[in-house]
Amino acid sequence: MHLPSITPILRQPRASNAPSRHKLAEDLAWAHLYRAARRPAAAAEVVRYFDDNPESRERHEALYLIACETLHAKALADEQSQRTAATLRMIFVVVPVRTWRLVKSVVLSVPATPEGADEAPTARPRPRGVRARSRVGALRGNPEVAREVDAVTTSRSSNAA
Numbered sequence: 642m643h644l645p646s647i648t649p650i651l652r653q654p655r656a657s658n659a660p661s662r663h664k665l666a667e668d669l670a671w672a673h674l675y676r677a678a679r680r681p682a683a684a685a686e687v688v689r690y691f692d693d694n695p696e697s698r699e700r701h702e703a704l705y706l707i708a709c710e711t712l713h714a715k716a717l718a719d720e721q722s723q724r725t726a727a728t729l730r731m732i733f734v735v736v737p738v739r740t741w742r743l744v745k746s747v748v749l750s751v752p753a754t755p756e757g758a759d760e761a762p763t764a765r766p767r768p769r770g771v772r773a774r775s776r777v778g779a780l781r782g783n784p785e786v787a788r789e790v791d792a793v794t795t796s797r798s799s800n801a802a
Contacts, residue, residue: 671704678704684711 660668677683687708691698698705780786 675704675707678708679711681711681715684708684715688712 674683674687678687684707687704691701691705691708780790
């Protein structure tokens with residue numbers, strides 16, 4: 642059995658199989674663009690370009706999807722960042738300020754002690770009813786009030802008997 646020779650295959654010109662410099666540069670540019678589409682700023686530009694050119698978007702759908710995915714991930718990260726900032730603001734700003742206001746209101750509601758509070762007070766508080774009795778005593782000086790007070794006291798004493 643005779644095997645075919647591989648010599649005709651080897652003698653074919655290699656130039657037809659090798660990509661041109663232009664094709665290599667184009668492939669490198671696309672590879673760079675695919676890497677760049679992972680950055681939010683570049684992804685926004687890619688999405689804007691493909692939104693304006695639908696036929697290009699159909700030819701390079703994977704690049705468009707990568708760029709859209711990047712923008713979506715950035716939006717989610719921004720939302721998470723805002724929630725984290727709000728939580729930290731609550732912990733380090735709002736809670737201490739409210740605590741300070743509460744402490745201040747409690748401290749201000751407690752009456753201040755005068756200097757020398759350790760010493761005995763000079764004026765004693767009046768027992769209950771002393772003010773009313775002194776007022777009645779002052780009014781008894783008036784003859785009309787005295788008659789009424791006497792009438793009330795006599796009616797009480799006659800009811801008690």
